[in-house]
Amino acid sequence: MRTPIIAGNWKMNKTIDEAIQLVNDIKNNLKEEVEVVVCVPFTALNEVKKIISGTKLKLGAQNMHWEESGAFTGEISPLMLKEIGVDYVIIGHSERRQYFNETDETVNKKIKSALKHNIIPIVCVGEALEQREDNIEKEVVKSQVLKAFEDISAEDMVKIVIAYEPIWAIGTGKTATKEEANDMISFIRTTIMDKYDRGVSDKVRIQYGGSVKPNNITEIMNQSDIDGALVGGASLKPEEFIKLISF
Numbered sequence: 001m002r003t004p005i006i007a008g009n010w011k012m013n014k015t016i017d018e019a020i021q022l023v024n025d026i027k028n029n030l031k032e033e034v035e036v037v038v039c040v041p042f043t044a045l046n047e048v049k050k051i052i053s054g055t056k057l058k059l060g061a062q063n064m065h066w067e068e069s070g071a072f073t074g075e076i077s078p079l080m081l082k083e084i085g086v087d088y089v090i091i092g093h094s095e096r097r098q099y100f101n102e103t104d105e106t107v108n109k110k111i112k113s114a115l116k117h118n119i120i121p122i123v124c125v126g127e128a129l130e131q132r133e134d135n136i137e138k139e140v141v142k143s144q145v146l147k148a149f150e151d152i153s154a155e156d157m158v159k160i161v162i163a164y165e166p167i168w169a170i171g172t173g174k175t176a177t178k179e180e181a182n183d184m185i186s187f188i189r190t191t192i193m194d195k196y197d198r199g200v201s202d203k204v205r206i207q208y209g210g211s212v213k214p215n216n217i218t219e220i221m222n223q224s225d226i227d228g229a230l231v232g233g234a235s236l237k238p239e240e241f242i243k244l245i246s247f
């Protein structure tokens with residue numbers, strides 16, 4: 001049985017004060033059966049960690065460098081995240097691939113580094129609209145998956161969370177249909193099975209992300225292969241996010 005996991009990706013939103021307020025609302029509305037993660041901006045990690053200690057709410061960062069330290073101006077290392085007590089880190093979000101030169105190679109390095117430091121990566125994959133229109137979305141996602149998990153052991157693979165986020169569904173209000181989402185996620189699971197084995201692919205949790213809202217969460221979560229959601233916009237409003245985690 002895979003435990004459902006709903007994660008809020010706040011992106012570049014919320015000051016420390018606003019973050020404290022939002023997390024205070026969320027932490028009182030957790031459910032026993034669902035793992036809930038808030039991926040907050042770096043500046044809010046420490047304060048949020050203090051507020052959620054003693055609760056089941058998990059903390060995530062939105063990116064990290066793969067090195068532990070060094071001359072990388074503006075970057076944050078796994079040691080720094082670990083010091084705060086971060087549980088998860090989003091790796092390879094399409095916005096980072098698109099605007100900040102994230103590549104399959106850097107994604108792979110970051111995943112290895114996160115695992116080494118006991119931070120669970122939430123690894124994002126997903127095709128662009130033109131790629132879906134050209135019917136190459138599976139090829140694209142398969143290549144992202146295989147490159148991301150190059151030289152990752154089966155033992156590590158089962159800890160990882162994958163988020164399938166079709167780029168055309170992010171922040172657009174246009175969700176993939178539940179069939180499209182489940183079809184791709186089951187394809188990702190098969191790709192993992194072919195690379196490892198059934199034992200691994202049965203354990204890996206795969207989320208859907210892209211315009212997940214209170215009105216579509218239930219049908220998404222009811223799909224056979226979808227284990228959770230990575231939520232942008234709707235994770236910023238307490239009333240919406242609380243509805244999502246009580247799907």
Ligand code: 13P
Pocket residue numbers: 009093165169170171172173209210211212230231232233234
């Ligand atoms: P939206 O939920 O705003 O579409 O964002 C999805 C996303 O990018 C989560 O990482």
